[in-house]
Amino acid sequence: MINVKKMCLDKGLRMTEQRNVIADVITAMSVDGHPDVNEIFLNANEKDKNISIATVYRTVKLFEEYGVIEKHDFKDGRSRYEVTEEHHHDHLIDIETGEIHEFTNEEIEVIQKTVAKELGFKLVDHRLELYGVKIKK
Amino acid sequence: MINVKKMCLDKGLRMTEQRNVIADVITAMSVDGHPDVNEIFLNANEKDKNISIATVYRTVKLFEEYGVIEKHDFKDGRSRYEVTEEHHHDHLIDIETGEIHEFTNEEIEVIQKTVAKELGFKLVDHRLELYGVKIKK
């Protein structure tokens, strides 16, 4: 099971009280979501009034640099985070509710590499987001 | 040939002196690039000292709403624009130079629709960006 605190320790990160709280909050919120900084701050600050939003910003940046979490900039203007998983996946965003669904498609991954190569590039990163509306029936 | 000013007239947009200048600047810059607001402003202001950056912001937003240009938020933090073309395409960004290349891949388009459908969604928009480094040989 995913545990941000444990991942941080494994990476040798110095864990302060604030970082522990923030790690736990991200772990909990990631079960079913892609929280933004403010959402993380609200939850963390509730557990520990001593946590400022500046620290949340500094901490998610740190966690990201250490590969513990990943940052996504969807079209809603703020950055959202999720715990790094073993397997890569992309996202489909419900434009009416903001709900984020994950999916993987090996076929697309392969084509992307091919496309890049044909243009004379080595693929180092990519961004694939689908935006849709729920089909009612 | 692409001409933003003409596209605006076709859409029935009221064309002021500023909008004409900005339209021309975008037309010229789009030949080989994806300019951001500041770049557009610099060029427009050179032609007409009376153009403020606020007007450029308001104008690109207007042009975008009318479907004349398209906005892209690549990973460099500011919005970039390009003239709307008949056929959709995606982008590959050289992470070392910032150069932007365009490509189309019908196969990926089809798979995206399929993926969305499988998740119970109708695809209304998508974002596909490849980030790579030039292959040296």
Place this chain on the structure above:
DNA sequence: TTACTTGCAAATGCTTTGCGAGCCG
């Protein structure tokens, strides 16, 4: 004429940072 536009400067919203105080190892 008259609603739409503009320049300017102030205001946003998200994110970063300088600084002195505090904490982890």
Place this chain on the structure above:
DNA sequence: CGGCTCGCAAAGCATTTGCAAGTAA
């Protein structure tokens, strides 16, 4: 102890907006 962290408030950046004056149709 000594460097890494923190909270706070101020600063940054790209972008938006209120307002009074100007302009296209």
